[in-house]
Amino acid sequence: MSAPGASGVTGGGPLAGAADRTHNGLLHVAAxxxxxxxxxxxxxxxxxGTAPAGERVVIDxxxxxxxxxxxxxxxxQTGGEHETEAPWLAILPSLPASGPYTMRVSHExxxxxxxxxxxx
Numbered sequence: 001m002s003a004p005g006a007s008g009v010t011g012g013g014p015l016a017g018a019a020d021r022t023h024n025g026l027l028h029v030a031a032x033x034x035x036x037x038x039x040x041x042x043x044x045x046x047x048x049g050t051a052p053a054g055e056r057v058v059i060d061x062x063x064x065x066x067x068x069x070x071x072x073x074x075x076x077q078t079g080g081e082h083e084t085e086a087p088w089l090a091i092l093p094s095l096p097a098s099g100p101y102t103m104r105v106s107h108e109x110x111x112x113x114x115x116x117x118x119x120x
Contacts, residue, residue: 025110045092053078053086
């Protein structure tokens with residue numbers, strides 16, 4: 001049996017071979033983020049990953065009508081002049097139990113959309 005991949009899927013299961021949705025181009029988010037996730041209610045929500053050093057990452061949480069209910073941004077911080085990829089950390093405000101939402105993580109032309117996101 002193989003080790004879990006970024007999607008948490010191990011070999012042989014019904015989702016084996018599922019696409020890794022944690023990156024698009026130069027934008028990466030941690031493997032804990034996915035469609036159908038439940039984020040902690042009534043506490044600030046950390047969203048994190050990597051992007052080109054010094055670049056801005058925007059996180060939007062929108063409802064079914066496309067209305068933005070929360071938005072935040074972060075800059076990929078670099079520890080050295082030769083780093084091309086750097087970590088970023090953005091904090092969404094605390095929200096009550098609610099949803100479903102779409103969480104969009106974007107950087108320039110790269111973006112990741114996670115659907116059916118609940119706060120609970």
